[in-house]
Amino acid sequence: MPTRRVILLGATGSIGRQAVDVISRFPDRFEVVGAVARRDAAGLGALVERLGVGRAALVAPDPDADVPTGWGVGLEAACEIAALPADVVCVAITGAAALRPTLAALDAGTTVATATKEVLVMAGEVVRARARRSGSRILPIDSEHSALWQCLRGEDPASVTRLILTASGGAFRDRDPATLADATPEEALRHPTWNMGPKVTIDCATMMNKGLEVIEAHFLFEIDYPRIDVLIHPSSVVHSLVEFHDGATKAQIGAPDMRVPIALALADGERLPGVAAPADLAALSPLAFRPVDPLRFPALGVARRAGERGGVVPAILNAANEVCVSAFLRGACRFDQITDLVGEAVEAAPAVAGPSLDDVLDADAWARRRVTEALALPAGAAVSGPGGGAGAA
Ligand SMILES: NC(=O)c1ccc[n+]([C@@H]2O[C@H](COP(=O)([O-])OP(=O)(O)OC[C@H]3O[C@@H](n4cnc5c(N)ncnc54)[C@H](OP(=O)(O)O)[C@@H]3O)[C@@H](O)[C@H]2O)c1
Structure with a gap:
């Protein structure tokens, strides 16, 4: 398998660090060609050194920060990195600040693997239009949407009656x-x-998170709102479900570990071996569900x-x-x-x-x-x- 060139936006955060963990375990499969953070110069510097990253930028470094020579600074620098030649851009910048770098990646025709639901929520129509124009694809990292993606693979979209997002309840x-x-x-x-x-x-x-995810699912899977439901599922083992018109329901199950959806998106849907331990269903039972109050x-x-x-x-x-x-x-x-x-x-x-x-x-x-x-x-x-x-x- 050829090495996939990856760009990490939000490289120093929770998702970003877990993406680095996945990438480090498959050095022959991934190469990080660019990485962006907001102000964590030390965190970004450590991963640049560890993974031999070619280009790096801080969007808003502290005024007295010692930014290494050669690094970019500011939003434009982040967008330039997002548009570098690559196979996948992993978007894990919190919130609306991810919008412009995401659009830069889509305009460059690169596949976007996004954890940042806020981008699709705020600008779903614009984002989808940009992706259509350049032929780029948007893959989910959010665990619920990754679960839906996995359940929908190989299925006829016309046979889908309902998407069910699970929520821990926070x-x-x-x-x-x-x-x-x-x-x-x-x-x-x-x-x-x-x-x-x-x-x-x-x-x-x-529970705003689940509301944002309902909108994210609408734009990712092009399905109308009445057919997107939410159930509380306290143990976060069933990541989401899809109902089909023959009465079947498919669920995706796994221990709560974001490295699985991250690896799946970075590898363009290929399952990499040993990313996480499988869920021990006997130990995790009973699996409970209830409606949202x-x-x-x-x-x-x-x-x-x-x-x-x-x-x-x-x-x-x-x-x-x-x-x-x-x-x-x-x-x-x-x-x-x-x-x-x-x-x-x-x-x-x-x-x-x-x-x-x-x-x-x-x-x-x-x-x-x-x-x-x-x-x-x-x-x-x-x-x-x-x-x-x-x-x-
Ligand atoms: N964490 C999860 O398990 C999880 C699961 C599903 C979805 N998500 C989604 O993934 C996204 C990231 O979440 P997270 O939990 O990884 O967040 P986080 O731990 O707070 O990390 C955020 C990352 O984005 C960078 N960043 C923040 N503001 C920025 C700005 N204005 N410009 C450029 N970079 C900026 C941060 O850089 P600094 O470190 O330099 O501040 C950091 O690298 C969110 O949209 C979240 O909803 C997360």
Whole structure:
């Protein structure tokens, strides 16, 4: 098998480090030709040295950081690396900041393996149009979407009746909802099954993560919203399911280990040996499922409404959520305010059919301003948008 040239965007994060782990175990299969982080010069430097990476960039290094000679700095440098000749670009930059590098990779005609659901949520139509234009493909890394991809392989799309995303329920799955207003970042960051970066972990606690994933699934698999459902599955062993019109349901099962979907996407769907130990089903039984309680997790309904309204509304959902989560992590927003403020922004969102990239960027900026003002955050304190730069979360 030929070596696959990989570019890692968000190389120093939770997904990025697990991608490095996979790549290090298959040195004859992968070569990292470019790597990007935000400001973690030491982390990026270590992996550049370890894997002999050709090109590296920091999007927003600290002002006093010692950036090695030859590294790029800023968003444009990140986009240049994303557009280098490669077989796959692994997108694992948190949030809307991943949009422009993802578009650069797609425009270059490179396959994009994305963990960053926010890009498809905010700009699904634009992203899909760019991919169609250049003939590039988008492969999922998110475990649920990787599971759906695996279940759908070899199946006739016309036979699919329903996609079912599973949700762990996050840190507050069993906590009294009446106490959630006072929930602290430390409590919300205690995810019961996955060890992930802070933004996605807070999204799991609100269940906004699953809402973003419903929209991500809509764009990845081109399926309408009424046929995408969510079930709570506390042990995160069944990663998602597909129902077919003959009454069959396929599920993808595995221990919660992101290296499996990462390896599958980087290898373009080929299963590499020994990536993770198989799930011990006897030890993990019984496997439980239950419907989502909309009163405990209103964020799922908010996201679904945003997806169904379409246009720029999902971009507004995403941007409002990014600002709220960042503020919550810094103690500037209560936990229950996250969904309230995002819901208000979604309700106030303008209708824009067939949005252009500029429409999406305007909507993103509008939502960031709106929530920044609502929380009375100091100007410049909100997490960075698709323009890049330093973000708080
Ligand atoms: N972690 C998981 O298991 C998991 C599972 C499914 C999906 N995801 C998705 O994967 C994405 C990444 O999540 P994560 O948990 O890996 O996040 P993370 O641990 O916070 O890492 C984020 C990475 O992105 C970089 N980054 C952050 N802001 C940036 C910016 N403005 N410009 C350029 N680079 C930036 C960070 O660089 P620095 O280190 O220099 O700050 C870091 O390399 C998210 O969209 C998340 O929803 C994650």
